[in-house]
Amino acid sequence: MLSLADVLVAFWLLGCVDFVNIKCMKLTTNDYRVETSARHVHLSRADFVKLFGADAEMVVAKSLSVNGEFKSDKTVTIVGTKRNFERVAVLGPFRTQTQVEIAVTDSYTLGVKDVPVRMSGDLHGSAPVTLLGPAGTVNLPEGMIVAQRHLHINPRDMQKFGLINGQAVKITVGTARQATFHNVIVRESDVDFPTVHLDTDEANAVL
Numbered sequence: 001m002l003s004l005a006d007v008l009v010a011f012w013l014l015g016c017v018d019f020v021n022i023k024c025m026k027l028t029t030n031d032y033r034v035e036t037s038a039r040h041v042h043l044s045r046a047d048f049v050k051l052f053g054a055d056a057e058m059v060v061a062k063s064l065s066v067n068g069e070f071k072s073d074k075t076v077t078i079v080g081t082k083r084n085f086e087r088v089a090v091l092g093p094f095r096t097q098t099q100v101e102i103a104v105t106d107s108y109t110l111g112v113k114d115v116p117v118r119m120s121g122d123l124h125g126s127a128p129v130t131l132l133g134p135a136g137t138v139n140l141p142e143g144m145i146v147a148q149r150h151l152h153i154n155p156r157d158m159q160k161f162g163l164i165n166g167q168a169v170k171i172t173v174g175t176a177r178q179a180t181f182h183n184v185i186v187r188e189s190d191v192d193f194p195t196v197h198l199d200t201d202e203a204n205a206v207l
């Protein structure tokens with residue numbers, strides 16, 4: 001199991017990035033980065049209070065690269081039918097709805113079926129999930145997803161590369177186990193640098 005320190009580990013890969021409508025642009029490590037998102041949880045304020053108590057505060061443990069998000073000092077347990085994942089990182093700031101992001105391999109370990117691949121925030125009809133914290137439990141009828149791989153990019157760089165928000169692009173990662181990821185969704189973001197987010201299954205596949 002990954003340590004908390006591995007929650008969002010940046011690793012830099014050489015390769016050719018082949019955007020839709022733009023022929024195989026030769027981007028180098030100076031042009032984009034790939035970050036691996038290990039399993040993590042975004043909480044609503046109400047669910048945070050249920051899990052950690054009314055007096056608890058979410059403290060920034062580490063700033064992340066995108067949209068002012070951060071790893072907090074808090075962790076929760078994701079409850080499965082086969083086993084649980086303990087010490088799962090809670091990211092801030094608060095969301096309007098609690099969202100749990102896992103990899104497909106995680107779903108097998110938990111014993112949870114039919115966790116859909118979704119963009120962040122698209123939770124309608126997603127998988128139910130139970131979370132445990134030091135002060136209580138939350139049972140959510142929906143909220144667990146496998147995150148759709150995506151490219152965070154700011155408006156200036158979108159213009160530079162001729163991309164539009166929501167567009168799918170493909171990205172070839174040129175490691176020893178080179179592979180091309182299709183359907184990498186462009187997300188206009190507050191980010192200083194184009195950043196591809198893969199989950200642990202995707203990232204491990206090209207290590």
Ligand SMILES: [Zn+2]
Pocket residue numbers: 066150152197
């Ligand atoms: Zn992301």
